[in-house]
Amino acid sequence: MRPIPDEAPVTSTVRPSSIWASLLNVGVLFAELAAATEDVRALSGRKDKVARLAAALASLDEGERAAGAGYLAGAPRQRVLGVGWASLKELPPPASVASLSVAEVDTAFDALAELSGPGSQGARRAALTALLARATESEQSYLRALIIGDLRQGALAAVVGDAIARAAEVPVALVRRALMLRGDLGAVAEAALGVGAEALQAFRLEVGRPIAPMLASTAPDLDAALEKTGAAAVEWKLDGARIQVHRSGDDVGIFSRTLDDVTARLPEVVAAARALPGDAFVLDGEAIALRDDGTPYPFQVTGSRFASRSGHTVVLTPMFFDLLHLDGVDLLDRPGSERAAALSALVPSEWRVPRGGPEMLEAALAQGHEGVVVKGLDAPYEAGRRGAAWVKVKPIHTLDLVVLGVEWGSGRRRGWLSNLHLGARGPDGGFVMLGKTFKGLTDALLEWQTQKLLSLETHRSGHVVFVRPELVVEIAFDGVQTSPRYPGGVALRFARVVRYRDDKPAAEADTIETVLGLRPR
Ligand SMILES: Nc1ncnc2c1ncn2[C@@H]1O[C@H](COP(=O)(O)OP(=O)(O)OP(=O)(O)O)[C@@H](O)[C@H]1O
Known part of the structure; x- marks a missing residue:
């Protein structure tokens, strides 16, 4: 256990734990993150939450920022720890004094994530018990919530994004944009708190790295949808699976709605992407199982292709509806009509979602599809947002x-x-x-x-x-x-x-x- 100084200076705003930690130059105690999380859960106003989280982020040392931001958002970064609920039912007796640092917890999580193969289950249990035995009661419950992803803080990632902006004193819009392009709070926290606005500005759409897909809001009918979007085109809404296809030279990567890499499962989509004329591009669309007459199979047929690698017989057709990057040029901020024109120039019509005017709703339903998506002609691509620029209309609710x-x-x-x-x-x-x-x-x-x-x-x-x-x-x-x-x-x-x-x-x-x-x- 780390020695505790006799006379730790205490003020009303700074917790003694972080002062001991900084006096001893060992980084921030993990208890500080647990306390911040507890405080945030008790606060109701977004502003107060942001301020509390920003204080916790600002106290982190350089090497801890990425991990710390992830933990504050409730995720042990993107690691799969292989620890289930069952192994956390019985915890060892808690430590009476906080001594774990953020960096130590992070190292322990790294080690857990790397364990695999025979005997790994026992080793994992031992490593987990050792970690939990060093934690106080409140740290234990925080660790448990982190491991099983059960922090119950609602949409905290967005709030942590705002807290990063506040702690780093950079515009919120810059942080949000970086998050949309990278989707990794840790990387964004490191850039913002380490270098600042300049580092955030350098975040770009990178071919090969997926971004959060743009989502659609809902309207009961076409008129209501058009009222939201203003001047718009109407596209068929296909009930397939969302795909984001990245190609750079011969390399192709395909990502799902949840940004999982599904390239190996969709060889026919890889082949289609390679057949297109561009050299580097990012396409957004749906993969769907279609019958010979062009009508869709039930969603389960498409879904089965994502569930397992083998035993499938049905071929999926890629149907693209957006182009986000082409040969070195980012198109995210271009108006929808311009992106649609670039898409038509790159992708042949058999791999494009039909697009037109209000008559498309009836045509889509007649062909067995679920409805339409109404898309604003002037709107940029808003990654990860469910805004008013894309509005879906589905007759069956x-x-x-x-x-x-x-x-x-x-x-x-x-x-x-x-x-x-x-x-x-x-x-x-x-x-x-x-x-x-x-x-x-x-x-x-x-x-x-x-x-x-x-x-x-x-x-x-x-x-x-x-x-x-x-x-x-x-x-x-x-x-x-x-x-x-x-x-x-x-x-x-x-x-x-x-x-x-x-x-x-x-x-x-x-x-x-x-x-x-x-x-x-
Ligand atoms: N032409 C299209 N444009 C955009 N998205 C489309 C289109 N056709 C089908 N889709 C699918 O519809 C989804 C958009 O609806 P939304 O953003 O609400 O996601 P969702 O909640 O998964 O949708 P839903 O539950 O209605 O299927 C996209 O994720 C995409 O998979």
Whole structure:
């Protein structure tokens, strides 16, 4: 244990722990991040949260900034630690005095992430116990939350982005732009706090490195959509899987909506990208399974190509709708109409999403697609944003809800987790239950969800298994009705499962506000 100076100077704003740490020149104590996180959870105003996080970020030493920013946002950076909920059920007795530094925790996480192969499970448990035994009670609960990704701070990454700007005294817009292009809080914190605005300005769209895809908001019909966008083009909305295709010379990289590298799974898309005339480009679009007559297969057919590498027979067609970079020129800030023109010049029409005027809605539906996306002609590409520049119109309404719990089935479904408890995102980072359903579940889905939900289990009560609120499921329904039985005062009528959305994090599920907006007036 590190010696503690007898007379540590204490003020009301700075925690003694960080002073000891800086006196001893050992970097910041991990307890400082745990305390900042606890404080932030208790604060309600965004400004106050940003100020508290900025203070914590400013106290970090050079070598700790990347890790520290990641931890404050609730993620042990991008490492897979291979530690499940079960191994954290029993913790060793906590240390009585804080002694862990941020850098030490980071090194321990690195070591955990590198363990693999035979015997690694035992080694992982030993390393984890050693780390936790050095942590105080509050550090233990913070470490646990970090490891299992359960900090419950809502959309904290964006707040940490603002805190980076404040701590580094650089414009927020610069930090947001760097985050959109790199998507890595740690790298952005390092640049902002280490060098400043200049380093942030140097962030560019790099061919080969995916950026967060632009998202669409929703409107009930075309008129409402056009009101949001102003002058716009209307594109078919294909129910495939989002792909971002990067090509540099012969090298091709394909990334999913969640920025996972799916190149090896889509050889036909790699071939298509290589057949295009450009030398370096970044394309945005959908990969979709189409029948010979051009109509789409159900989404599950497309989805199956992402679930496993082998045993597939159906070919996916790339259908592109945006061009973000071409031969050394970034197009992100160019108006939508200009990007669309550049796309048409690069990509033949059979690999482009049909685009036109309002008549496209009827054409898309006639061809079996789910609707249209209305796109502002003057709007730039807003990576990672769900803005007003892209607005989707789908005649059949579905909601993306989060599974909160699930009941063991009976009769034919005995042994399977069946009846799902569904929640929408609440205003405070929690979830509001809206109802239950076991409808629409095939045997394959029942088997899959049983395994998946058991891996997310937190506790049981009677025949209900409660789970970490992480799994998103797309639900169709016939309406929203008032119901005193549920906490939001509303319930879904005839809710049924359309499909699982394991490409979508719970933080992007639909909100209770959206659901309340669907009540009949
Ligand atoms: N022409 C198109 N332009 C943009 N996105 C399209 C288009 N056709 C299909 N899409 C898909 O629609 C999604 C846009 O809708 P949104 O941003 O709301 O994401 P989402 O919540 O996954 O959508 P949804 O739940 O409606 O499928 C994109 O991620 C993309 O996968």
